[in-house]
Amino acid sequence: MPTILITGANRGLGLEAAKQYSSVGWTIHAPCRDPSKATELKALKNVTVHALDVTDFAATDALAMKLKGTAIDVLFANAGRSNPDAAQFGKIDYKDWIETFTVNTLAPFKLIEAFIDHVAASQRKTVAVVSSIMGSMGKAYGKSYPYRASKAGLNAALVNLNIDLKPRGIHFLMIHPGWVRTDMGGPKAHIGAEESVRGMRAVVDRASPETSGHFFQWDGQELPW
Numbered sequence: 001m002p003t004i005l006i007t008g009a010n011r012g013l014g015l016e017a018a019k020q021y022s023s024v025g026w027t028i029h030a031p032c033r034d035p036s037k038a039t040e041l042k043a044l045k046n047v048t049v050h051a052l053d054v055t056d057f058a059a060t061d062a063l064a065m066k067l068k069g070t071a072i073d074v075l076f077a078n079a080g081r082s083n084p085d086a087a088q089f090g091k092i093d094y095k096d097w098i099e100t101f102t103v104n105t106l107a108p109f110k111l112i113e114a115f116i117d118h119v120a121a122s123q124r125k126t127v128a129v130v131s132s133i134m135g136s137m138g139k140a141y142g143k144s145y146p147y148r149a150s151k152a153g154l155n156a157a158l159v160n161l162n163i164d165l166k167p168r169g170i171h172f173l174m175i176h177p178g179w180v181r182t183d184m185g186g187p188k189a190h191i192g193a194e195e196s197v198r199g200m201r202a203v204v205d206r207a208s209p210e211t212s213g214h215f216f217q218w219d220g221q222e223l224p225w
């Protein structure tokens with residue numbers, strides 16, 4: 001059975017991804033900030049929980065070293081943050097913007113850098129990052145500047161990494177999960193986590209040289225940059 005590493009697996013979309021991949025027998029490595037509170041995650045089958053704050057890059061390297069020799073079929077960079085209260089023009093909290101950029105842009109890239117050999121050693125060789133339509137220029141409709149810029153930056157970095165790492169046969173997918181009812185998405189969001197993750201899993205299953213470097217939403221529809 002394949003192996004997946006999911007960041008931010010203690011709640012929201014990450015927890016739902018861990019549940020679904022666990023239910024089909026995959027081996028799951030699930031880093032999260034506070035494993036002592038990750039009760040639901042720890043109760044799942046085939047899950048190894050690791051402590052990791054994704055902004056601690058030395059800890060990311062240490063985890064990669066701990067898992068040296070483990071082939072990771074799918075690296076699922078899911079952990080993310082958004083703070084609309086700090087994003088109002090005229091009252092922008094720039095320290096908060098840096099935190100958003102660190103979690104949403106730098107940390108997924110660092111994760112990929114640290115785990116690229118684990119992915120390259122696997123059968124599926126897939127890197128899936130949970131991006132957002134809010135990072136799309138073609139779908140821009142104002143506000144949320146830090147969050148939008150952080151996801152656009154992530155997409156830009158990965159489109160270029162995809163070009164450079166194509167010779168290694170690694171597939172990169174940027175996936176918008178939809179507007180989902182999680183702590184981040186809120187109760188008025190369009191879809192539930194179960195539907196979103198089911199769709200993202202199908203996108204991950206279709207990873208290939210043809211889909212690599214593209215931006216999809218959870219239902220498989222391609223999105224403009």
Ligand SMILES: NC(=O)c1ccc[n+]([C@@H]2O[C@H](COP(=O)([O-])OP(=O)(O)OC[C@H]3O[C@@H](n4cnc5c(N)ncnc54)[C@H](OP(=O)(O)O)[C@@H]3O)[C@@H](O)[C@H]2O)c1
Nearest residue numbers: 008012013033053054078079080132179180182183184185
């Ligand atoms: N929900 C939506 O509508 C929506 C739409 C578009 C994109 N997304 C993206 O989907 C992904 C998952 O979002 P969600 O809706 O599941 O959000 P969520 O319910 O707020 O969960 C966020 C997850 O990220 C983790 N995280 C945040 N900062 C972290 C850090 N420094 N180190 C380690 N983990 C950290 C959180 O861990 P803690 O519990 O420790 O805070 C939590 O597990 C994010 O990348 C988000 O940008 C969501």
